[in-house]
Amino acid sequence: MIDFKALAQTYGTPLYVYDFDKMKTQFESLKEAFRGRKSILAYAVKANSNLSVVKHFAQLGSGADCVSIGEVRRALMAGVPKYRIIFSGVGKRDDEIREAIESDILYINVESEAELGRVEMIARELGAKARISIRVNPNIDPKTHPYISTGLHDNKFGVEIVAAKRMYIQAKNSDHLDPVGIHFHIGSQLTELEPIYEAAVIVADLLRSLQAIDIELKFFDIGGGLGVRYDNETTIEPYDYAQAILSALKGIDVTIICEPGRFLTANAGYFLTKVLYEKNNGAKRFVMVDGAMNDLIRPSLYKAYHRIEALDKSGEESIADVVGPVCESGDFLAKNYPLPPMEHNDLLVIHSAGAYGFGMGSNYNTRGRSAEIAVEGANVRLIRRRENFEDVIALEREYL
Ligand code: LLP
Numbered sequence: 001m002i003d004f005k006a007l008a009q010t011y012g013t014p015l016y017v018y019d020f021d022k023m024k025t026q027f028e029s030l031k032e033a034f035r036g037r038k039s040i041l042a043y044a045v046k047a048n049s050n051l052s053v054v055k056h057f058a059q060l061g062s063g064a065d066c067v068s069i070g071e072v073r074r075a076l077m078a079g080v081p082k083y084r085i086i087f088s089g090v091g092k093r094d095d096e097i098r099e100a101i102e103s104d105i106l107y108i109n110v111e112s113e114a115e116l117g118r119v120e121m122i123a124r125e126l127g128a129k130a131r132i133s134i135r136v137n138p139n140i141d142p143k144t145h146p147y148i149s150t151g152l153h154d155n156k157f158g159v160e161i162v163a164a165k166r167m168y169i170q171a172k173n174s175d176h177l178d179p180v181g182i183h184f185h186i187g188s189q190l191t192e193l194e195p196i197y198e199a200a201v202i203v204a205d206l207l208r209s210l211q212a213i214d215i216e217l218k219f220f221d222i223g224g225g226l227g228v229r230y231d232n233e234t235t236i237e238p239y240d241y242a243q244a245i246l247s248a249l250k251g252i253d254v255t256i257i258c259e260p261g262r263f264l265t266a267n268a269g270y271f272l273t274k275v276l277y278e279k280n281n282g283a284k285r286f287v288m289v290d291g292a293m294n295d296l297i298r299p300s301l302y303k304a305y306h307r308i309e310a311l312d313k314s315g316e317e318s319i320a321d322v323v324g325p326v327c328e329s330g331d332f333l334a335k336n337y338p339l340p341p342m343e344h345n346d347l348l349v350i351h352s353a354g355a356y357g358f359g360m361g362s363n364y365n366t367r368g369r370s371a372e373i374a375v376e377g378a379n380v381r382l383i384r385r386r387e388n389f390e391d392v393i394a395l396e397r398e399y400l
């Protein structure tokens with residue numbers, strides 16, 4: 001049990017707290033599901049990019065799925081071996097492509113024909129052969145929130161099958177490209193297995209048709225997306241997930257790469273915030289807290305639900321909006337949430353905040369970002385100090 005009260009007292013609020021043991025359990029459960037098969041779990045760094053979190057996964061044997069050269073640098077700095085680092089993303093700059101090739105990472109995940117041309121050109125300039133995979137868009141509806149759905153043709157991600165095939169042939173014939181993998185990712189917070197299976201079948205068919213023309217790929221990258229329970233969603237069991245992928249791949253000998261982010265970190269993270277005031281505007285009850293949309297934007301951006309626990313409180317619950325101090329009506333952590341009467345300094349624990357929480361934060365309203373804490377067994381440690389006013393203005397003040 002994590003002593004949230006003690007942590008809030010020692011480190012102040014708002015505060016992010018991560019349960020490193022829980023992250024480990026999640027990692028191992030997924031790794032176990034693919035046991036006996038060549039597989040790499042490449043942690044999606046964007047979900048929670050704190051260096052200590054990335055290092056924690058690196059020590060468990062994880063690779064890293066990165067979407068900027070900054071994330072690649074983080075992964076390397078945190079000890080992820082270069083041969084387990086993947087660089088994805090629809091809009092890579094030339095300097096990012098160059099650095100990725102020079103860093104000799106596992107592969108660059110290419111998302112358009114134009115990008116393939118740039119990668120080839122830059123590799124030629126460097127006298128190198130760039131390892132690539134191609135992100136295929138299988139046009140499958142993942143049945144998740146439209147903002148985090150990526151595998152349909154009206155999304156900006158990946159290329160269609162016919163274009164992908166053309167690109168593999170171009171890569172195979174190039175002295176500066178080495179096609180080693182194939183990739184798809186249809187969306188995030190997936191709670192149904194069927195769309196993943198269908199996508200895997202489509203991409204595995206493409207893999208077979210490439211084998212038939214002598215293009216042998218080593219890596220079958222199934223992206224991330226495994227959903228987690230925020231409320232009472234049904235979720236996909238790692239075993240069933242692995243079996244679905246394996247059945248789509250039957251007869252093909254490849255290393256499976258999986259890029260989980262949320263599955264590894266969401267439910268291992270908590271956001272602690274303190275109650276400032278309560279007020280009633282006519283019929284509506286508001287609980288004002290010291291955390292805000294700049295700390296945790298998921299409720300505002302996706303209407304995402306996060307369970308809230310009022311620590312050590314009892315009394316009759318009534319519906320309230322939990323809102324932060326930021327000057328926006330969209331600044332809320334919960335809408336119409338049943339809470340007991342709250343007083344100044346009471347503590348709320350916002351659950352499932354370990355993925356896309358701190359990382360999507362900002363300094364909006366000149367608010368310093370929260371501190372981050374790791375809890376591992378009986379050990380508690382700071383893994384990012386709280387930003388102060390000086391930190392927030394540091395890059396501007398010299399120009400005053
Ligand atoms: N691989 C690729 C290519 C991705 O685009 C993503 C996430 C992942 C892996 C990791 O997906 P995960 O396992 O975490 O579902 N900010 C949103 C989620 C954005 C996901 C973007 N891509 C949220 O808070 O729900």
